[in-house]
Amino acid sequence: MRVGVEVGGTFTDLVAVEGGRVVVTKVPSTPRSPDVGAFAALTASGIDIARIEDLGHGSTVATNAVLERKGAAVAFIATAGFRDLLFMQRHDRRNIYDLFYAKPAPPVRRKDCFEVTERLRADGTVETPLDEAKVRAELIPALKAGGYRAVAVCLLNAYANPAHEQRLAALITEAVPGVLVTCSHQVAREFREFERASTTLLSAYVQPVIDGYLHRFESKLADAGFTGRFTVMQSNGGRLPAEAMRASAITALYSGPAAGVVGATRQAARSGYKDLITFDMGGTSTDVCLVQDGRPSLASESEIDGLPIRTPVLDIVSVGAGGGSIAWVDDGGMLRVGPQSAGADPGPACYGKGGTEPATTDAHIVMGTIRPTAFLGGRMILNAEAAQNAFKPIAERFGLSIEQAASSALQLADANIVRAIQLVSTERGRDPRDYALVPFGGAGPLHAARIAEELGISTIVVPPNAGVISAYGLVASDYTKFDAVTRKMKLDEAAATEAGKTFAEMRRRLAAQFADMQLPGELVYTHTLDMRFVGQAFEVGVEIPADKLGALDAKYIAELFADAHHRTFMHGATLDRPVEIVTLRVGATLPIGTAPRLDRETAAAGAAESTRIFHGEAWVECARHSAEALTAGQKIDGPAVIEGHTATTWVPPGWRARLDPSDNLILRRLT
Numbered sequence: 001m002r003v004g005v006e007v008g009g010t011f012t013d014l015v016a017v018e019g020g021r022v023v024v025t026k027v028p029s030t031p032r033s034p035d036v037g038a039f040a041a042l043t044a045s046g047i048d049i050a051r052i053e054d055l056g057h058g059s060t061v062a063t064n065a066v067l068e069r070k071g072a073a074v075a076f077i078a079t080a081g082f083r084d085l086l087f088m089q090r091h092d093r094r095n096i097y098d099l100f101y102a103k104p105a106p107p108v109r110r111k112d113c114f115e116v117t118e119r120l121r122a123d124g125t126v127e128t129p130l131d132e133a134k135v136r137a138e139l140i141p142a143l144k145a146g147g148y149r150a151v152a153v154c155l156l157n158a159y160a161n162p163a164h165e166q167r168l169a170a171l172i173t174e175a176v177p178g179v180l181v182t183c184s185h186q187v188a189r190e191f192r193e194f195e196r197a198s199t200t201l202l203s204a205y206v207q208p209v210i211d212g213y214l215h216r217f218e219s220k221l222a223d224a225g226f227t228g229r230f231t232v233m234q235s236n237g238g239r240l241p242a243e244a245m246r247a248s249a250i251t252a253l254y255s256g257p258a259a260g261v262v263g264a265t266r267q268a269a270r271s272g273y274k275d276l277i278t279f280d281m282g283g284t285s286t287d288v289c290l291v292q293d294g295r296p297s298l299a300s301e302s303e304i305d306g307l308p309i310r311t312p313v314l315d316i317v318s319v320g321a322g323g324g325s326i327a328w329v330d331d332g333g334m335l336r337v338g339p340q341s342a343g344a345d346p347g348p349a350c351y352g353k354g355g356t357e358p359a360t361t362d363a364h365i366v367m368g369t370i371r372p373t374a375f376l377g378g379r380m381i382l383n384a385e386a387a388q389n390a391f392k393p394i395a396e397r398f399g400l401s402i403e404q405a406a407s408s409a410l411q412l413a414d415a416n417i418v419r420a421i422q423l424v425s426t427e428r429g430r431d432p433r434d435y436a437l438v439p440f441g442g443a444g445p446l447h448a449a450r451i452a453e454e455l456g457i458s459t460i461v462v463p464p465n466a467g468v469i470s471a472y473g474l475v476a477s478d479y480t481k482f483d484a485v486t487r488k489m490k491l492d493e494a495a496a497t498e499a500g501k502t503f504a505e506m507r508r509r510l511a512a513q514f515a516d517m518q519l520p521g522e523l524v525y526t527h528t529l530d531m532r533f534v535g536q537a538f539e540v541g542v543e544i545p546a547d548k549l550g551a552l553d554a555k556y557i558a559e560l561f562a563d564a565h566h567r568t569f570m571h572g573a574t575l576d577r578p579v580e581i582v583t584l585r586v587g588a589t590l591p592i593g594t595a596p597r598l599d600r601e602t603a604a605a606g607a608a609e610s611t612r613i614f615h616g617e618a619w620v621e622c623a624r625h626s627a628e629a630l631t632a633g634q635k636i637d638g639p640a641v642i643e644g645h646t647a648t649t650w651v652p653p654g655w656r657a658r659l660d661p662s663d664n665l666i667l668r669r670l671t
Contacts, residue, residue, distance in 0.1 A: 002596055003052050004474025005041050006233075006256050007034045007059035010283025010324055010344045011442065013471040013646075014041040016052075017596035023047055024465050024601070026376055026646060029344045034059050035217040042224075050225030056474030057242075058233035058255035061213050062206045066253070066304050069107055071205035072149040072180075076108050077139070077168070078197065079156040080115040085197050094306070104306025106198065107205050112146060114139055116155070116168060122488075124161030130168060140175045151176075152204035154184040154197040159486050162189070180207050187250055188310040190583055191486040195301065195308045202309060203250035210249040214242050231479070233259045235313040237296055238480020238589060244517050250311055253304060256470055257287040258314045261296050263473025264438045266595045267463040269294055270662035273436045276461070277421055279451065280470065281444040284322045284341040286417050289314055290424045290435070297424070300484070300530070300541065300585070312482045312587070317423045321416040323361040323443040324348055327394060327409040335394065337412040349390035350382040358394060360413055360443065362387035363406035367614040369446055369641060369650050371624070377645035403614040414447055418454045425455075429567060436461050440469035445649035449638075449667060453652075460667035464600035464627075467646025476595035479519050483510055484585045490534065491561075491579040496552045502584050503527050503549060510588035523588045530583035531561045539582050540564045557581075600663045601628050601645065613639060615652065630659045637670075 001018040007029055016023040025045040030037035038057065042049055065071045078085055086106040095101045116135055119128035143151065151172055158165045162185035169181045182204035188196045218230060231239040233255035234248075245252055260280040268276055276291040290297050297315035301308060320339020324347060327337050337360065342348050348359035350372070364370040365387035372382040388402055395405040425432040436459040439448035445462045452460055463469055483506045489495035507525055514523060527549060530539035542564045548556065561579055608623040615622075620639055627644035635658045636642065638651035642665065651657045654671040 001047070001052050002054045002056070002475040003042070003047070004056045004058075004259070004471040005038050006057075006259055006468075006471040006474060007038050007061070008256060008282050008470070009060065009285070009322070009341065010347065012037040012041045013468040014045050015465070015468050015471040015475060015598065016045060016047050017475055017598070020597070020599070022465075022597075022599050022601070024468050024646060026467065031064075031344060034061055035213055035220065038217060039220045049221065050227070052226055053228040054231070054475065055221070055226070055228055056231050056233060056239055056259075056477065057217070058259045058470065058474055059213070059252075060256055062210055062249060062252045063254065063304065065206045065209045066107065066202060066307075070209070071107055072208035073147060074108055074112065074150045074152060074201065074205045075143055075146055075148045076113045076197075076201055077151060077153045077155075078113065078115055079119060080117050082156060082193070083113045083115045084110070085154075085194055086113065086201060089194055106201060106307060108201060112148070114142060118155060118164050120155070120157040120161055120164060122157055122160065124157065126161075130164045132167070132171065135168065135171055136175070140172070143172065143176050143179070148179060149208045150180045150182065150204040152182050152197075152201040154193075154200045156193065158183070158185050159189045159191055159196065180204065180211070182207060187248065189483075189485045190310055191488070192310070195310045198308050199250060199310045202304070202307060203248070206253075207246070207249040210252060211246050214246065218242065233474055233477065234480065235302075235311065236298065236480055236482060236587075237262050237314050237477060239474070239477050240479065240481065241517050241519070250309060253309065254302070254313055254316060257289075257316050257318065259473035259477065260287065260440060260470035261289045261291070261314050261316065261473070262477045263469040263471075263598075264440055264463060265291050265294060265296060266476045267469065267472070267598055267662075267664065268436065268438050268461045270597075271461060271660050271664045271666065273438075273459075273461050275435045276438050277425060277432060277435045277457070279417070279421070279437055279439045279444050279448065280441045281417070281439065281447060282322050282441040283324045284320070284343060285318050285339075286321045286420060286441075286444075287316050287318045288417070288420045288424055289316045290428070290430060312484075312585075315424060317420045319416045319420045321360070321413040322441075323359065325360050325413060327358045327360075327363070327391075327412075329394065329397060335398070335408060335412060337409050338416065348387070350384065350387040352383045352386060356390060358387075358390035358406075358409065360409065362390050363409045364443075364446060366391055366402055366406035367410070368612055370648060371611075371643065374643050404617070407614060410447070414450050414454065417447065417451055421451070421455060432457055438463065440466040440647070442467040442647050445647050447650075449650060449652045449655055452669070458669045462649050462665040462667065464598055464644075464663040464665075465646050466644065466649075469598075472598045476592075476598075478592050479514070479590040480587060481510055481513060482585065482587045484583055486583045487581065489581045491531070491554050491558060491581060493554050495581055496554045496557055499529065499557075499581060499584060500549060500552045503586060506584065506586040507588070510586060514588065514590060519590050521590045523590055526587040526589075528585040528587075529557065529581050530585065531557075531564075531579060531581055534578040534580050540568050541585075598663075608640075611641065613641065613650075615639060620653075627665070630665075632659055632661050634659050
């Protein structure tokens, strides 16, 4: 039995797969104690926890710890002269017209930043040895007095030689028992001092939180008889055993969104679709990602709360547009939607938990696309009158009917999502019309057709049980780990040979780590060189085909770079200028084999009901179908609503839906 449990902002989802049997469960999240909600999903599912062999988990615990500044008390240690590195940051200014602009604040106070006497050159050779006596006499007492739970160590040029960081970590661990030490060479062995320091600090900041969370969840599982493998989703779309995640907490920041991309990609591939734009609209946000030839786009850097993170992540763009996103009027009298969200508590007004502000889910209730008695398959009854009342102030403010106010709110949410999709497609040289849109999350299939029309997309693939695809991704994902190391070399034959040797060393290192994690099997590797013209400030990722690694030469690498440079910047890259290799990256994946099928629950076929939906500026008659009662090959012309247990799909006029043999609902535009 494989089980995935994904903790979202509003609901906690569970998918259990055993043979041909699929169990799907959704329960309200418990933001103050996510582990309680996660275990509640296991209990509500009715499955025997002792029989689970593989439990995959994803949550927003690390993300929330950073955003809400609820991480551990952390100290930061830098080379002498670099104490203020985290506060000085870069010279850029994000909002150039904001008179009160301030750089994003790191989650550490200046008085908690310390220096040590040591210095490494850029090539890793020692200029000033680590002053151990001073560490024992000054730094150790200060750390003991500070009561820190975690320590982040980022010494100058440690990416080239980690010896000083390793020795300093040993001294701290020996003298301050119980403190968790995170070194930069463990989480981001790359150049660019501020980005490396920020990544190290954030990893240390969330590590005790993740460690405590996993410990509480594992204790509950053990008490229930669980003896299987417990894994945690990473931001890069692969899982790792929970024990390994304790030393690499930073990679769990975007585990929920990453799991959704993996699940959507796996399920769409069953119907032959490999060029995708995934569109995950949950309770608090929408996450979009471009997938080319079945492989989600990967970025080497991201940021959270304005702070950079140098660790591989799926290239996901998020906007504050979810089922709980609140419609409001700004100081200029304009209607806005999000990023504020009603969340799980109190939730949208229609939840009847005390919420009074109008949310996206309330808008769907008003317009008839969500039936109050059919939400979550009828397991949760919504209050239609409360939804109507929530939109009354906005309707009165703008002289609209309640339905028009709700429709306006949905149009604004759609506009935010369209913009996010443009960021991952058109702004990166990809035409969205060449891709199929894959909506999931509880609200995604309700908005998909309108989003597709705005972007000119003609095909939509709605997975079965679309509301729990992120949980499915947890049981369908492989085990993955990345390694990166900066080696600045001007491209020539010697550099090509050195790159091949370094790749081999990195593969051996990753293989040893998988062995330590007790994950046997044949690993699949990817190899990438970050390259640039000499004098440029930023690099282009150049993937090296596996069959070319045995005979790397400078000319071939240069040709690959020219092609990658052209795809990125859409102009020719002349190779009469010197080129350099900056960073080498290797990804190691242990495939799980054939991913389990996510089949929908089926029910006896029944006649479609007639209902009314507010579409455009008027109420229109349409058919309401049960997703569980559809048969393979059945076609449904819009306007129609297709209700499932975890998500509802809106098929507007001019669209046709068809259930294919893989249980994917394929929507195609007819006009």
